[in-house]
Structures are given as C-alpha cells and as structure tokens.
Amino acid sequence: MMNHGSICRVGVFYDGSFFSHAQRYYYWDREFGWLAFQPLHNFFEGFLSQKEQGFSSYKVVYASWHQGLFTVKNATFEQLKFERNRYHDLMHSGIEPKYLPVSQQHTEKGIDVAMAVDALQIGLDKKIDIAVLVTGDGDFVPLVRALNKQGVRVLAAYFDFKDNQGKRCFINERLLNACNYGVDIAKLEEDKEFKNSFKGPFSKYSDTI
Numbered sequence: 299m300m301n302h303g304s305i306c307r308v309g310v311f312y313d314g315s316f317f318s319h320a321q322r323y324y325y326w327d328r329e330f331g332w333l334a335f336q337p338l339h340n341f342f343e344g345f346l347s348q349k350e351q352g353f354s355s356y357k358v359v360y361a362s363w364h365q366g367l368f369t370v371k372n373a374t375f376e377q378l379k380f381e382r383n384r385y386h387d388l389m390h391s392g393i394e395p396k397y398l399p400v401s402q403q404h405t406e407k408g409i410d411v412a413m414a415v416d417a418l419q420i421g422l423d424k425k426i427d428i429a430v431l432v433t434g435d436g437d438f439v440p441l442v443r444a445l446n447k448q449g450v451r452v453l454a455a456y457f458d459f460k461d462n463q464g465k466r467c468f469i470n471e472r473l474l475n476a477c478n479y480g481v482d483i484a485k486l487e488e489d490k491e492f493k494n495s496f497k498g499p500f501s502k503y504s505d506t507i
Contacts, residue, residue: 306353307360308342309426311417312393313409313433314365319467320457320483324500327462331500335361335391338499342430346453349479350428360420363388364413367397414441421450430455431477436470442477451478459484 317333324330343356350356368377388395396416398408417429418441429445430453431438442452454477456469467484474480 304353306346306350306356306428307426308339308346308356308358308428308430309417309420310339310342310358310361310393310430310432311413312361312363313413313431313435314363315409316433316435316456316467318365319461319465320459323457323459323461323467333499335387335393339391341499342453342455345481346428346479349453350451358392360426361391361393362413362416363393363395364409364416365397366400366409368400372400410435410437414438417441418444421445421448424448426450428453431473432456434467434469434473436473439470439472439476442473446478453477453479453481455481455483457484458482 321333324333339358339361343358347353347356367381370378373381385395396412398412413433414437417431420426421429421444428451431442432455434456445452454469454474456474457467458469460466469480469482
C-alpha cells in the first residue's frame with residue numbers, strides 16, 4: 299500500500315498480564331533492566347517502517363493497557379504500591395489504563411473482551427492503520443480477522459521464553475498465523491539485524507518496581 303506523504307498511524311493494545319510477565323522476567327531473571335514503554339513504541343515504529351512501505355513517517359497515536367485490578371481489601375501493600383506506580387508509568391507514556399475488577403476467585407474476567415472491543419472500536423473509527431497486539435492469547439483471532447476486514451493490518455508482538463520458575467510465555471499459533479506480521483521480541487536478542495537495538499527498550503531503573 300503506497301501512501302506517500304502520509305503518516306502510518308499505529309495503535310498498541312497491551313494484554314497487561316502478558317506484558318507484566320515479560321517485564322518481570324527481563325528485570326529479575328535476566329537482569330536486563332525494566333522493559334519501558336516509550337522505547338518499545340519507538341521499536342514498533344521502526345519495525346513497521348520496514349514492513350509497511352510508502353508512508354512518510356510511522357507513529358504510535360493510540361495505546362491502551364488492559365488488566366484486572368485487585369480491590370484494596372484483597373491486595374497487599376506492595377501490590378497497591380506497584381499498581382499506583384504502574385499507573386503513573388502508563389500515564390507518562392501516553393497509554394490509557396483500562397482496568398477491570400479481579401473476581402472473588404482472584405481471576406481476571408472479561409479482559410480479552412474489553413481489549414478486543416477497544417481495538418475494534420478504534421479500527422472502525424478509522425483512527426489507526428496498524429494495530430499492535432501485545433499478547434499471546436488465541437482468543438484474539440476473531441479480532442484480527444475483523445480488523446483486517448476494515449483494512450487495519452495487525453502486528454502480533456509477543457515474547458517466547460521460559461522463566462526461572464519454569465513458566466512459559468508464548469503465543470498461540472492460530473493467533474500468529476492470523477496476523478499480518480509477527481515479532482518475537484525475546485528472539486531479537488539473537489537477531490543480527492536487531493541485536494544492537496534489542497536493549498534499547500530496557501532501562502536500569504523504574505519507580506514501578
């Protein structure tokens with residue numbers, strides 16, 4: 299698609315629990331530093347500039363964060379402190395926090411639906427050209443197909459690793475196959491083309507921790 303002189307508008311939609319797992323892995327297990335939002339957005343813009351030719355520039359114009367939130371009664375002091383600092387981190391990065399209450403069984407309910415509705419609404423309003431889904435959840439396959447029908451291409455940005463506790467982070471194959479583009483951020487560490495920029499999104503310190 300040739301769009302000489304126009305801006306490629308990018309929307310980033312975060313599955314909060316998925317991304318938080320990666321943040322903690324790189325900070326505690328790998329000691330790389332804190333995976334920060336703004337440098338990561340810069341990476342997405344650069345990555346898409348290689349995939350989507352013909353635009354004059356590439357810019358994240360919308361970003362949202364979707365995650366469950368504990369009540370004060372069910373949260374520890376450290377959790378409350380972390381969530382407050384997280385909220386500030388998101389605001390400073392221009393990301394809209396969209397929390398849902400955690401159920402009485404301490405499980406997240408409706409997060410994928412809320413994220414899908416948000417992404418589809420932004421796509422239907424013609425506010426973005428490309429949607430970046432930071433998740434590995436196969437439940438988002440119908441969302442990808444719906445966005446494609448509206449002319450919005452989709453990049454699946456994910457992490458594939460196993461942490462020190464043996465918990466694996468990965469993407470559902472159906473979701474990866476449905477998307478127009480995919481990038482395993484964890485694998486960039488070994489990619490000659492991106493190795494130098496791999497550590498760009500990591501900062502040595504964050505008040506969020």
